[in-house]
Amino acid sequence: MKFTQKNNMGKQYETAKDRELVHWYRKHADEKAFRELMNRHQSKIYSYIYSMVTNAEIANDIFQETFTKVITKMDDTYNEQGKWIAWVMRIAHNATIDHIRKQKRYVDVNSNYDDDYRTDYYDRLPDEDSISAHEKMVKDEDKQSLLKHIADLPKEQREVVMLRHYYEMPFKEIAELTDVSINTALGRMRYALINLRKLFEQEKEEKEYAERR
Amino acid sequence: MQNADNLCLKYLLNELEPSEIKMMERILEEDEDLLIEVESLRATLKKLDKLDEFEPPEQLCDSIVNKAAEYQTRKNNFFSQPAYNTFGSIVAAAFLLFIIFSFSDSTFFNSDDVNSSHTINKKSTFNAKTGFVNTQGEKKGTSQFTDNKVTPWIDNNEILRVEDKFNENRSSKFDSAMHNSFKKLVPVTYSTSTNQKVKASSGTQTPIHLTGSY
Numbered sequence: 001m002k003f004t005q006k007n008n009m010g011k012q013y014e015t016a017k018d019r020e021l022v023h024w025y026r027k028h029a030d031e032k033a034f035r036e037l038m039n040r041h042q043s044k045i046y047s048y049i050y051s052m053v054t055n056a057e058i059a060n061d062i063f064q065e066t067f068t069k070v071i072t073k074m075d076d077t078y079n080e081q082g083k084w085i086a087w088v089m090r091i092a093h094n095a096t097i098d099h100i101r102k103q104k105r106y107v108d109v110n111s112n113y114d115d116d117y118r119t120d121y122y123d124r125l126p127d128e129d130s131i132s133a134h135e136k137m138v139k140d141e142d143k144q145s146l147l148k149h150i151a152d153l154p155k156e157q158r159e160v161v162m163l164r165h166y167y168e169m170p171f172k173e174i175a176e177l178t179d180v181s182i183n184t185a186l187g188r189m190r191y192a193l194i195n196l197r198k199l200f201e202q203e204k205e206e207k208e209y210a211e212r213r
Numbered sequence: 214m215q216n217a218d219n220l221c222l223k224y225l226l227n228e229l230e231p232s233e234i235k236m237m238e239r240i241l242e243e244d245e246d247l248l249i250e251v252e253s254l255r256a257t258l259k260k261l262d263k264l265d266e267f268e269p270p271e272q273l274c275d276s277i278v279n280k281a282a283e284y285q286t287r288k289n290n291f292f293s294q295p296a297y298n299t300f301g302s303i304v305a306a307a308f309l310l311f312i313i314f315s316f317s318d319s320t321f322f323n324s325d326d327v328n329s330s331h332t333i334n335k336k337s338t339f340n341a342k343t344g345f346v347n348t349q350g351e352k353k354g355t356s357q358f359t360d361n362k363v364t365p366w367i368d369n370n371e372i373l374r375v376e377d378k379f380n381e382n383r384s385s386k387f388d389s390a391m392h393n394s395f396k397k398l399v400p401v402t403y404s405t406s407t408n409q410k411v412k413a414s415s416g417t418q419t420p421i422h423l424t425g426s427y
Contacts, residue, residue, distance in 0.1 A: 025285060035278045043269075046269040064273060071284050143265065183219055186223065190218055196257050197253060
């Protein structure tokens with residue numbers, strides 16, 4: 001006769017709310033509670049960071065920096081009444097923006113295509129830096145081009161699109177996080193969609209042109 | 214114009230109230246160009262669904278979780294240490310003593326009566342020699358400060374009293390002690406160079422040397 005042991009503790013963590021998990025972690029240094037919190041939200045947080053910096057190593061650094069602050073600042077700045085993920089997102093967003101400002105990786109034009117050399121932004125990146133990261137992280141060609149188009153967007157438009165896409169954040173919260181009015185946040189989203197549409201259309205024309213040749 | 218554009222976007226992103234949605238749908242039915250624009254943006258938005266989520270490296274997540282557990286364990290252990298608790302207890306006790314001494318300072322020269330049926334139940338006497346108010350049962354020579362004050366009062370003959378008006382035994386002792394003290398007061402006479410005595414008559418103020426202790 002085979003006995004199966006019910007993992008009541010695992011089931012308890014899976015069904016617990018974020019608030020409860022945070023409380024257990026704080027009170028008892030419960031590693032499993034913190035791990036469950038990570039499992040629930042790590043993909044969204046990492047995806048946002050990666051989509052903003054488009055580099056795996058940098059994304060890893062910012063991800064680690066984010067959670068170092070989460071661990072050390074939880075008692076000081078986190079109020080258990082609010083949503084834990086919203087608080088973590090704010091930290092991740094600020095860390096990402098700080099990095100982008102320091103590195104100045106973002107190029108503030110809609111299209112980076114160089115007519116003289118017939119290269120774009122990603123063609124000019126060193127192979128070991130960008131292409132290997134893409135090969136690791138993005139398998140499908142459609143996803144690659146999508147990521148590339150998102151990277152081509154202005155920083156302000158890109159962050160609004162990513163916050164909306166990954167976190168499904170209402171525009172009121174996006175406006176608060178990015179320190180602008182709701183109308184400005186909506187305007188940035190609208191321009192982001194218009195720009196993406198242009199980039200998709202341009203890509204489509206280039207493919208049709210390439211196929212005709 | 215900006216408001217109209219934002220309204221279209223809110224409709225696209227499902228951020229309108231039900232009444233506003235109905236209004237927007239009516240407008241779209243009437244304006245074909247606007248309808249094409251909104252649907253075009255909807256198609257672009259839908260392409261973002263192809264964007265998958267990216268997973269962080271497993272080793273990175275493991276190191277973060279370990280760090281979190283270690284940090285919180287260290288923090289919790291610090292606050293539960295016996296030394297920390299002892300220190301906290303000492304500080305709390307010192308603060309309590311400070312409060313007690315601050316309040317007890319205001320109870321100097323209070324007196325109580327042991328036999329009284331009132332709240333004042335300790336007997337106190339005025340010792341003419343020492344000048345202290347002592348309570349019975351205490352060691353001699355010590356002064357006792359009690360919480361119960363005896364408030365001075367004026368009787369029907371307009372005489373100031375300081376004893377407990379409800380306790381005759383104590384008041385009579387106090388009165389006799391006061392009377393004896395006043396008896397001991399002797400006016401001081403001053404001799405001049407001609408060796409004549411200065412009389413302490415009316416109109417001449419003679420300094421009185423108060424005595425109370427022998």
